[in-house]
Amino acid sequence: MSTPSKTAVAGGPQPAPPSPPPDGPGRQRARTIPWSKITPYLLITPALVMELLIHIVPMLAGIGMSFLELTQFYIARWTQAPFAGTRNYRAAFDLSGSLGLSVLQSFLITVLFTVLVVGISWLIGMSASVVLQRSFRGRGVLRTLFLVPYALPAYAGIITWSFLLQRDNGLVNQVLTSLRIVDEPTFWLLGTNAFISTTIVTIWQMFPFAFLMTMAGMQSIPEELYQAAALDGASVWQQLRHVTLGMLRPINSVLLLLLTLWTFREFNTPYVLFGSNPPESVNLLSVHIYDSSFLNWNFGFGAAMSVLMLLFLLVVAGVWMLLSNRGRRRAA
Amino acid sequence: MRTRRIVSAAVAALLVGALSACGGGGQSGGDSRTITYWASVQGASPDDDRKILEPLMQEFEQQTGISVDLEVVPWTDLTNNTLAAAVSGIGPDVINMGNTNAATFDATGAFLPFDDAAFTAVGGKDKFVEAPLAAADVNGGPPTSLPLYSQVYALYYNKKMFADAGLQPPTTWQEMVAAAQRLTDPAADRYGFTLPGATVNVGMHLSYILGAQNGGSPFDASGRPDFTNDGMVAGVKQYVDLMAADGVVSRGDAQFSEGQLSAARFAGGHAAMMFGQNATRTTLVANGMDPSQWGIVPIPAPAPLPAGGRQIGSFAAGTNIAVFGNTDNRDGALKFVEFMTNPKQQATLSEAYGSLPVVKGVPAPTFGDPAAAQAWQQILADRTIPLQPNPNIQAYQTNVGGAVVELFARAATQGQVNTEDVRAALEQAQDKMPASS
Numbered sequence: 114m115s116t117p118s119k120t121a122v123a124g125g126p127q128p129a130p131p132s133p134p135p136d137g138p139g140r141q142r143a144r145t146i147p148w149s150k151i152t153p154y155l156l157i158t159p160a161l162v163m164e165l166l167i168h169i170v171p172m173l174a175g176i177g178m179s180f181l182e183l184t185q186f187y188i189a190r191w192t193q194a195p196f197a198g199t200r201n202y203r204a205a206f207d208l209s210g211s212l213g214l215s216v217l218q219s220f221l222i223t224v225l226f227t228v229l230v231v232g233i234s235w236l237i238g239m240s241a242s243v244v245l246q247r248s249f250r251g252r253g254v255l256r257t258l259f260l261v262p263y264a265l266p267a268y269a270g271i272i273t274w275s276f277l278l279q280r281d282n283g284l285v286n287q288v289l290t291s292l293r294i295v296d297e298p299t300f301w302l303l304g305t306n307a308f309i310s311t312t313i314v315t316i317w318q319m320f321p322f323a324f325l326m327t328m329a330g331m332q333s334i335p336e337e338l339y340q341a342a343a344l345d346g347a348s349v350w351q352q353l354r355h356v357t358l359g360m361l362r363p364i365n366s367v368l369l370l371l372l373t374l375w376t377f378r379e380f381n382t383p384y385v386l387f388g389s390n391p392p393e394s395v396n397l398l399s400v401h402i403y404d405s406s407f408l409n410w411n412f413g414f415g416a417a418m419s420v421l422m423l424l425f426l427l428v429v430a431g432v433w434m435l436l437s438n439r440g441r442r443r444a445a
Numbered sequence: 446m447r448t449r450r451i452v453s454a455a456v457a458a459l460l461v462g463a464l465s466a467c468g469g470g471g472q473s474g475g476d477s478r479t480i481t482y483w484a485s486v487q488g489a490s491p492d493d494d495r496k497i498l499e500p501l502m503q504e505f506e507q508q509t510g511i512s513v514d515l516e517v518v519p520w521t522d523l524t525n526n527t528l529a530a531a532v533s534g535i536g537p538d539v540i541n542m543g544n545t546n547a548a549t550f551d552a553t554g555a556f557l558p559f560d561d562a563a564f565t566a567v568g569g570k571d572k573f574v575e576a577p578l579a580a581a582d583v584n585g586g587p588p589t590s591l592p593l594y595s596q597v598y599a600l601y602y603n604k605k606m607f608a609d610a611g612l613q614p615p616t617t618w619q620e621m622v623a624a625a626q627r628l629t630d631p632a633a634d635r636y637g638f639t640l641p642g643a644t645v646n647v648g649m650h651l652s653y654i655l656g657a658q659n660g661g662s663p664f665d666a667s668g669r670p671d672f673t674n675d676g677m678v679a680g681v682k683q684y685v686d687l688m689a690a691d692g693v694v695s696r697g698d699a700q701f702s703e704g705q706l707s708a709a710r711f712a713g714g715h716a717a718m719m720f721g722q723n724a725t726r727t728t729l730v731a732n733g734m735d736p737s738q739w740g741i742v743p744i745p746a747p748a749p750l751p752a753g754g755r756q757i758g759s760f761a762a763g764t765n766i767a768v769f770g771n772t773d774n775r776d777g778a779l780k781f782v783e784f785m786t787n788p789k790q791q792a793t794l795s796e797a798y799g800s801l802p803v804v805k806g807v808p809a810p811t812f813g814d815p816a817a818a819q820a821w822q823q824i825l826a827d828r829t830i831p832l833q834p835n836p837n838i839q840a841y842q843t844n845v846g847g848a849v850v851e852l853f854a855r856a857a858t859q860g861q862v863n864t865e866d867v868r869a870a871l872e873q874a875q876d877k878m879p880a881s882s
Contacts, residue, residue, distance in 0.1 A: 184879055185553050186553070186836070211876030212876070300696075300699070300854075300858050303858050390846075408839075409844070414879075
């Protein structure tokens, strides 16, 4: 290709003007294919098409569905489903009705679940990164070990946990009873314990990402900063707070947002641990949406809850952007 | 300009290609020589089912020249897969469905109605046994699925444990509980009874049977959910009390999310009794139990019967076979339904799965025990009622079954479950029900 390069160094020898095309003087320069301009579009097209097909189109279909009374009577010919207007949304917000109350309960459980999972995952990931920042014998092994949950297929990991947490023959109860920490085996997958178990299993899956991100971020903090802080008399905690956390602020900000978005819509863990009918204490919003849509076949209501969840997460992301921009301006 | 045109053309080509791949109805049996069949798991495992069904598929191909693309789908996936097929129009030609779901799937309009012509093609309406056919008649019009395997519930008991304790098989609920209490010895990890407490569909089945014994039914005359009537509440409490009040069920059973788990406890000698359908036989045998070691009697009812209560021990359970409405091979699909429901195949399938034949003139398999075979037939004839037809039966199963599962969880973790707890759980289940259309 004889396309002029954009990488010509300023001030250096100017590139020769493009020679006329070899197939005759009659051809115009404008008719040559400017690959350098097309290439970005060609590269991005598959991703764009897939994004449209996998995310945007189903999302728009879901929004449309939320305004329909879509039940088993219309599921095979959903274009004929009666228009429900905002009825599905009103039902979700109607706290005097059982549907609205159950949505609120589900929302509150999800918020508590998200706060616990994100907070503890970040804390464990961050602590592990700080401890493993300095070089010592066995550091590589520990780093690899901490990344194992992230490398394992999610389903395999959760199924293993479901075996560990069984009451009668699970390893957790075996250990607890043999160490005489508890007198009799506990039901880890029933009642409120189910919430604790789900939270622990999700933290186990999430913390390696927090560890990976913060560890990568700490690699770029210059050692001189710590030396300067130490010379100024900063204690270890002050170094951690002002140097480490200060320098990691942009990374932590993105990390916490991602963890929040992922955790809020977590579905794999409760579904694999409990099947399609998890205990009430694990009635997360995603589970509630699945229940409404695929078990009660009330697809319109399920879609309305999905849209509300999407809007809530957009608000969270919007607030994050606002705070993040403000923080950047202040720093500048 | 040219760049823009090229990019536009590329985007359009990709979109058209992708969208056409999404559409295009195509069943895999798009030609007249092939059909696709989604079979439910009836045996101990999908592999077992393939071993049983594949020779039949080959026989069908030899007879008709139509090859069958067989897929054995676990029950946990079958409903969702069927739903996806109904929505997308892309699915198999012939499919199995639980007969409890028949009314809900019927409401989708995605399945071929068995009108007179279709009935003639599969051998006529009269060839079917009345009870399972009545259970398939869910909308008053032509049914959209036909019985394939007929099942009823019974009480399985361990003959040796009963003989050692000098007990007779129970004929009333009270006798059953008393026998279970005598046979319970937690220190030896032996209980009088075992049940799959975390299994949603079994929870619904037993709530229906025991609810009917107490004079309850889940839907009123106009088809509206009525889960909190006294009969339903009493029926569910009767079931949950086996763990919560009678103390004859291990609390660990509250985590059993599959019937096979309690069947394994029974087969392993850890429980003296359990409720099970005909097909439970295959699981017990797979777990090393010899059929001579167990006996069956009808699930007993309380004595005297509560007001309005019925002396029943089962509902007409089973698996149906249906043809997708948009099959490209309607004739081949109907031929296949005829084949699967003809006397010869029914005899083979009943023998393999322990189910009851759905066509007349085929004796129930005796497995060398004519008394047990007669007991099953007697339950079907005298103690079985059909499930109340309702298009929201799928939601009913999910919500009431889910409520029973929650109540067992409460019994396991907190001990007591009182009548108000049961009523509140059923009320919550009722609130989740979608409006009928």
